[in-house]
Amino acid sequence: MGAPSKDGKWIRVPYLRFLGMALFLLSLIVANFVTSGEGPWGIGWNTFYVTWLSYVILIVTSFIFIYRQNREEDKRGESK
Amino acid sequence: MITLTYSVVLALYLIGMLALGWYFSKKVTGTDEYYTTGRSTNAAVTGFSYSATQMSAGTAIGSPATVWKLGYNYIPVSIASTAAPWFTFLSIGERMRKIAERINAYTYGDIFEARYGRHARFFYAFLMLIFYIPLMVGQLKACGEILKVALGLDYLVGMVVAGIVIIVYTWTGGMFAVAWTDLVQGLIMIVGLVVLAFTSLSRAGGMAALHQNLAAIDPRLIKLTGLVTGTWAVCNMITWSVLQIGGSAAAVVRFIIAKDMKTLRAALGYSIVFQTIIFASVGVVGLAGRVLLPDLKVADSLVPTLAANLLHPVFGGVVLSAVLAAIMSTVDSVLLLCSAAATRDLYVPLINPKASDEQQLKVGRITTVVLGVAAILLAIRPIDAVQWLVAFSFNVMAASLTVPILCAAWWPRATRQGALAAMYSGLISSLYWYYLGWQQFKSLSNWPYGLWPGVLGTAVSLVFMLIGTYLSAPPDEKTKEIFYAA
Numbered sequence A: 001m002g003a004p005s006k007d008g009k010w011i012r013v014p015y016l017r018f019l020g021m022a023l024f025l026l027s028l029i030v031a032n033f034v035t036s037g038e039g040p041w042g043i044g045w046n047t048f049y050v051t052w053l054s055y056v057i058l059i060v061t062s063f064i065f066i067y068r069q070n071r072e073e074d075k076r077g078e079s080k
Numbered sequence B: 001m002i003t004l005t006y007s008v009v010l011a012l013y014l015i016g017m018l019a020l021g022w023y024f025s026k027k028v029t030g031t032d033e034y035y036t037t038g039r040s041t042n043a044a045v046t047g048f049s050y051s052a053t054q055m056s057a058g059t060a061i062g063s064p065a066t067v068w069k070l071g072y073n074y075i076p077v078s079i080a081s082t083a084a085p086w087f088t089f090l091s092i093g094e095r096m097r098k099i100a101e102r103i104n105a106y107t108y109g110d111i112f113e114a115r116y117g118r119h120a121r122f123f124y125a126f127l128m129l130i131f132y133i134p135l136m137v138g139q140l141k142a143c144g145e146i147l148k149v150a151l152g153l154d155y156l157v158g159m160v161v162a163g164i165v166i167i168v169y170t171w172t173g174g175m176f177a178v179a180w181t182d183l184v185q186g187l188i189m190i191v192g193l194v195v196l197a198f199t200s201l202s203r204a205g206g207m208a209a210l211h212q213n214l215a216a217i218d219p220r221l222i223k224l225t226g227l228v229t230g231t232w233a234v235c236n237m238i239t240w241s242v243l244q245i246g247g248s249a250a251a252v253v254r255f256i257i258a259k260d261m262k263t264l265r266a267a268l269g270y271s272i273v274f275q276t277i278i279f280a281s282v283g284v285v286g287l288a289g290r291v292l293l294p295d296l297k298v299a300d301s302l303v304p305t306l307a308a309n310l311l312h313p314v315f316g317g318v319v320l321s322a323v324l325a326a327i328m329s330t331v332d333s334v335l336l337l338c339s340a341a342a343t344r345d346l347y348v349p350l351i352n353p354k355a356s357d358e359q360q361l362k363v364g365r366i367t368t369v370v371l372g373v374a375a376i377l378l379a380i381r382p383i384d385a386v387q388w389l390v391a392f393s394f395n396v397m398a399a400s401l402t403v404p405i406l407c408a409a410w411w412p413r414a415t416r417q418g419a420l421a422a423m424y425s426g427l428i429s430s431l432y433w434y435y436l437g438w439q440q441f442k443s444l445s446n447w448p449y450g451l452w453p454g455v456l457g458t459a460v461s462l463v464f465m466l467i468g469t470y471l472s473a474p475p476d477e478k479t480k481e482i483f484y485a486a
Helices: A015-034 A045-076 B002-025 B031-036 B043-054 B057-103 B108-116 B118-151 B155-203 B206-217 B230-241 B249-256 B261-292 B299-310 B313-351 B357-378 B386-410 B416-441 B453-470 B477-484
Strands: none
Touching: A015 A045, A015 B057, A015 B230, A045 B057, A045 B206, A045 B261, B002 B118, B002 B155, B002 B313, B031 B155, B031 B313, B031 B357, B043 B057, B043 B155, B043 B249, B043 B261, B043 B313, B057 B108, B057 B118, B057 B230, B057 B249, B057 B261, B057 B299, B057 B313, B057 B386, B057 B477, B108 B118, B108 B249, B108 B313, B108 B386, B108 B416, B108 B477, B118 B155, B118 B299, B118 B313, B118 B357, B118 B386, B118 B416, B155 B206, B155 B261, B155 B299, B155 B313, B155 B357, B206 B261, B230 B386, B230 B453, B249 B313, B261 B299, B299 B313, B313 B357, B386 B416, B386 B453, B416 B453
16 A cells, blocks of 8 residues: 655655554553552552653654654645 | 523624634635645644534534543543544645646545546445434534533424524635634534633642542542453544544545645644644543532533533533534534535536536536535434534545555555455445344444444445456556656
8 A cells, every 4th residue: 555656746655653553552552451450559559650751752752753844844845 | 601602602602603714605616625625725724624613512412422421431532533633634635635626626526437437436425424414413413412501492493493503604715614613613613612621620620639538429420441352442532543544534624725734734743732632621621520410410501510510601602602603613514525525526527527617607506505414404303412424424434445545645556446346345344244243233333343434434445446446457557657756
């Protein structure tokens, strides 16, 4: 699946992007099955940290993406 | 006193929404402004509008209630929902924005016709009208019930008042009013739910005490799985994150109203932060609510009961406004999308192909009112289970539309035959799976093997897309040029 892109005429399929999405979802699923609810900090804290870490990862990665994309676009001098 | 304060706060909120509709009515001069704001919205409005549309009674009422029942078992769904704007943007956001500009598309319907032909457009319009109207009915029902619980107002009066306010501002201001009210509604949701989350967590004794008390009620409440099966949990996460692409057309259409790509990306930032705040608050409210109100008889009454018991009446009024905001921000967007489907996808191609822009605007506004009134009439005696009515519409649309949209964005080889096969197979298989779930469990939220209909339907749809595509001739070069040129 994908468009030809050798001559730059066609779009490129951003496979890395899709892989990143799949990895995030996969890590969330794995975290679901490995957390016991217990933890070195007391009951329930493993679960707490897994859930909050997911939110932090989401926010940080999205802002890095936005920053990088905007920078690339500025280099190319386009905005639409 | 409490009822009076609630009434004043809610009245101010509703008047504010009407005022926004009236203000933006002056900006609507044609269908382009009515359905897309002329692609002029800024990042904050686009981001908040996307998220507020995605959040509904299911978020403000259903999710805290489900967390109350399932504890941490349901929290990953909140995270998956928070990831949804990120996933949809990465999967189709940029591409849709570019394609929509090239073909002057207002909705998925325009994109489907340009890529897969008119039959696909009609299928999409049919799906919107059939499955989004029950969704509106479910949301209006939630409005009526919230006002009944909070103010003692008759169900019918509360539901009709809220419905009329939505119809009026959507009718007058179109997408301008819908998007800007979404922003205001989003801010109200943040204030209301954050205040409620902090107050209820504090009353529950802080996080450590909360965990201990939850474990005392049922140790499975503090694990991420335990009260639900593994397959159910995984499907739940996939459904509310990735499948938003097809399941939440009313929200995804926001991608094509942003001013430019930079605005769209900034909107994504607003959206993620907004959703994190809301879904985290909803989770805390549900967990703390279980400790504070362990014997609650109707889980759906958790938020209004906590607001009444814990907060000053003014903040209680804000929380109720937040719940109404979540509902109204969904209904207005769905109403406008159905109006666009009826006007652009049915009226123009089937009845009046030469309709002028002025005529289309007139028909669009009339359709908005007619569909809104129809939803109100159906909500007079609606069926129960709001959360699962929302999930039903979502799953069926996700199964039917996710694969064709993704392929329209990325796959030049995809053909009309493949897309139609994918649409119909997704629709039929997801409905059939609901039927089997009903047969086996007499429930709209349990299915054979814990496999959700949206996930199963999307997998079937993908298989049919591949078969249909490879059995038919590739699309013409002109179509490829429009959709896939860099």
